[in-house]
Ligand code: SF4
Ligand code: SF4
């Protein structure tokens with residue numbers, strides 16, 4: 001913890017940041033005074049810190065903040081900057097590499113940020129098993145699989161609420177013309193298909209949605225396919241660079257063609 | 264019963280992915296998105312994203328076990344009536360072969 005604490009202390013004392021968003025115990029906490037830093041922890045619990053930071057920046061339009069970033073947080077941060085939800089000149093990311101245990105539990109493809117201040121970089125192991133199993137099924141079987149999964153949904157919106165990439169001001173999932181109100185499970189597959197489409201070019205594979213889902217729906221696998229398709233169809237991978245444009249974020253030259261295999 | 268139900272929009276750029284999802288949820292066996300050729304859009308570039316959107320949606324349908332052939336995008340001039348008739352007939356035939364959508368009788372249908 002020392003290198004991180006020292007760096008935060010220095011930033012706070014020099015007045016370069018007004019607060020540092022990290023963890024105290026298992027919960028997110030905004031450290032604003034050096035004396036509080038004894039409580040700074042890197043909990044194995046995860047929260048969408050960049051999403052919280054976007055709110056803080058909104059509340060304090062002049063404020064500059066330090067932010068604890070894991071690999072997944074960094075990918076989220078990049079997308080939030082690109083989508084103008086976070087101003088990059090008002091955030092100082094401090095990198096933490098996840099340990100082997102967490103990296104494996106998360107099935108993370110890149111369990112460390114670009115610059116690591118704390119911890120050692122280890123390699124994670126991505127979980128593609130379910131996706132491969134689904135691809136091996138025939139259409140009908142896949143349909144039955146997803147419908148039986150979606151049938152478990154209690155429309156708690158947990159997946160949306162925890163997602164660092166869900167940042168629209170009004171949410172399509174609450175649009176009653178699109179998803180009828182008052183039914184549980186919500187219309188299938190519309191509810192999940194709307195969210196999946198919205199994640200195209202955004203999902204950073206943090207896995208928080210699946211962790212949050214009380215119904216145990218394998219959401220991450222759905223979004224892994226979203227990521228895989230976006231990469232395959234448009235050559236785009238969310239969370240890698242602030243400069244690269246996401247495929248639905250610009251018009252292009254109109255020459256895009258639907259690939260033969262999907263026609 | 265006519266087998267084609269036309270939903271008019273001002274421009275293919277107006278066809279939000281939500282429209283496509285809603286149509287399938289309501290039990291449509293297929294969805295054909297028709298727009299002007301690139302360069303001929305009355306709004307300039309309203310149709311530039313439509314193929315990208317459809318490609319993405321087709322993959323998601325496929326992954327959920329709904330045949331991606333049920334969704335198609337065709338760009339043509341508004342004056343090309345024969346072309347529209349040809350495309351619509353072909354598409355209808357193809358959908359007939361696929362049979363009813365697995366979402367028929369689903370919620371909201
Ligand atoms: S993995 Fe889930 S929570 Fe994380 S960015 Fe993707 S959709 Fe959002
Ligand atoms: S978290 Fe799970 S149960 Fe809740 S809305 Fe999302 S998918 Fe449905």
Ligand code: FES
Nearest residue numbers: 274299304305309
């Ligand atoms: S007016 Fe835009 S596609 Fe026809």
